[in-house]
Amino acid sequence: RIRAQNILFTHFSARxxxxxxxxxxxxEGVVVHAFDxxxxxxxxxxxxxxxxxxxxxxxxxxxxxxxxxxxx
Numbered sequence: 001r002i003r004a005q006n007i008l009f010t011h012f013s014a015r016x017x018x019x020x021x022x023x024x025x026x027x028e029g030v031v032v033h034a035f036d037x038x039x040x041x042x043x044x045x046x047x048x049x050x051x052x053x054x055x056x057x058x059x060x061x062x063x064x065x066x067x068x069x070x071x072x
Contacts, residue, residue: 006045007031
């Protein structure tokens with residue numbers, strides 16, 4: 001256990017629009033995912049978790065569109 005207060009996951013490929021699981025049970029600290037051109041401070045990392053539902057939905061929509069294009 002690292003007992004880190006802040007963890008920022010990076011380096012996701014745009015070719016594979018799936019959000020990796022953090023695998024964390026968040027009782028303390030902040031665990032967030034960063035994407036291209038993200039600009040933030042450690043003090044603002046907590047804000048990213050509020051955007052996560054929209055990011056997940058966007059990734060699902062992009063995957064659905066790719067599936068439809070592959071079927072056409």
